[in-house]
Amino acid sequence: DQQVKQNSPSLSVQEGRISILNCDYTNSMFDYFLWYKKYPAEGPTFLISISSIKDKNEDGRFTVFLNKSAKHLSLHIVPSQPGDSAVYFCAGQDAGGTSYGKLTFGQGTILTVHP
Amino acid sequence: NAGVTQTPKFRVLKTGQSMTLLCAQDMNHEYMYWYRQDPGMGLRLIHYSVGEGTTAKGEVPDGYNVSRLKKQNFLLGLESAAPSQTSVYFCASSQTILPGQDHGYTFGSGTRLTVV
Numbered sequence: 001d002q003q004v005k006q007n008s009p010s011l012s013v014q015e016g017r018i019s020i021l022n023c024d025y026t027n028s029m030f031d032y033f034l035w036y037k038k039y040p041a042e043g044p045t046f047l048i049s050i051s052s053i054k055d056k057n058e059d060g061r062f063t064v065f066l067n068k069s070a071k072h073l074s075l076h077i078v079p080s081q082p083g084d085s086a087v088y089f090c091a092g093q094d095a096g097g098t099s100y101g102k103l104t105f106g107q108g109t110i111l112t113v114h115p
Numbered sequence: 116n117a118g119v120t121q122t123p124k125f126r127v128l129k130t131g132q133s134m135t136l137l138c139a140q141d142m143n144h145e146y147m148y149w150y151r152q153d154p155g156m157g158l159r160l161i162h163y164s165v166g167e168g169t170t171a172k173g174e175v176p177d178g179y180n181v182s183r184l185k186k187q188n189f190l191l192g193l194e195s196a197a198p199s200q201t202s203v204y205f206c207a208s209s210q211t212i213l214p215g216q217d218h219g220y221t222f223g224s225g226t227r228l229t230v231v
Contacts, residue, residue, distance in 0.1 A: 009155070032215025036222075043119070043205055043222030044158070049215050089157060093215035100146070100165050101213040102173070103220065105158040 003027045004092050006106035014114050019077040021109050023090035026071060030092035034103065035064060035075050038087040047088075048075070080113045087111070117141050121206050121223035128196040128230045136191040136226050138206030146209040147189040148220065149173075149181065151202040158205065164189055165212070196230045203227050 005024045013019045023033075031052045036044035050057040050064045050073070057064050063076045077084055087110050091103040119140045128134055138147065145166050150158040160173030162181040170181045178200060180192045189208075193200060207220035214220050 004157075006157075032213070034215055034219045036219065041224070043207075043224045044220075045222070046219035049219065051215070091158075091219075093213065095213060095215075100163070100171075101209070101211070101215070102148075102160060102163065103214065104160075105150075107155055107157040 001026070002107075003104050004090060004106040006088075006090060006109050008109050009107070010110040010112070012112045012114065013080050015082055016079045019075075019080045019084065019111055019113065021075040021077075021088050021090075021111065023073045023075075023106055024071060025073070025092050027092060027094060027104070028071075029094050029096035029099070030104075031095040032093040033064070033066060033073050034091045034093065035062075036089045036091065036105075038089065038108070044089060077111075080111075082113050082115050085111055085113050119206055119208055119221050119223035121204075121226050123226060124224070125227050126229070128193070128228065130196060130198060130230060132196050133192070133194050134196065134228075135193075136204055136206075136228075138189045138191070138223060140187055140189075140206075140208040140221070142208060142210070142221065143186070144208035144210050144221070145186070146212060146214075147183065148207045148209075149179075149189065149191045150205045150207065151175065152205060152225075153202050161191065161204075198230045201228060201230045
């Protein structure tokens with residue numbers, strides 16, 4: 001059972017435009033959601049997170065929106081830059097029981113920003 | 116400050132061979148994790164550790180064993196490698212049990228393993 005799904009394998013946008021990456025989840029025990037960015041031949045790096053009690057968190061060009069009733073979150077990048085081209089993973093943190101805060105990741109979305 | 120270091124970076128194994136992947140962190144993190152990344156599957160948790168001397172199974176533990184004899188090291192072993200274990204392996208560590216409240220996991224740069 002895929003608890004976190006990123007249904008778009010890839011996204012292509014023009015430099016300066018908005019990039020919107022989507023993520024759906026099924027586990028109601030997730031209390032935090034995180035976005036990671038991954039360049040080729042490197043490990044994922046933390047980008048931004050949001051608590052399940054909030055609906056928006058912003059950090060510079062990056063904003064994450066959470067729609068808890070729809071079990072959906074999205075990452076907005078405005079304006080997009082060529083250096084943003086990477087694989088983006090969303091993840092849910094399970095704070096329930098003996099989950100020890102483990103992160104469950106989606107499949108990833110490859111973002112390509114064209115100059 | 117090296118963060119999380121994984122060795123080796125690349126390895127080719129023959130079916131049935133064994134090997135150990137080493138993960139070392141210098142941040143004094145309590146929690147450590149092993150993930151594998153496969154196309155279309157994202158990152159899946161293999162095993163994890165909540166402290167020195169402890170290990171637990173993740174989502175896809177079969178065919179792997181782990182040990183955490185020292186706080187800074189987390190070893191992932193393949194006893195008898197199979198082609199299905201061809202993947203990129205990532206180690207991660209966390210300062211807190213709830214990484215979402217902090218800055219998430221710190222990942223190593225990965226080990227690309229091919230089993231032929």
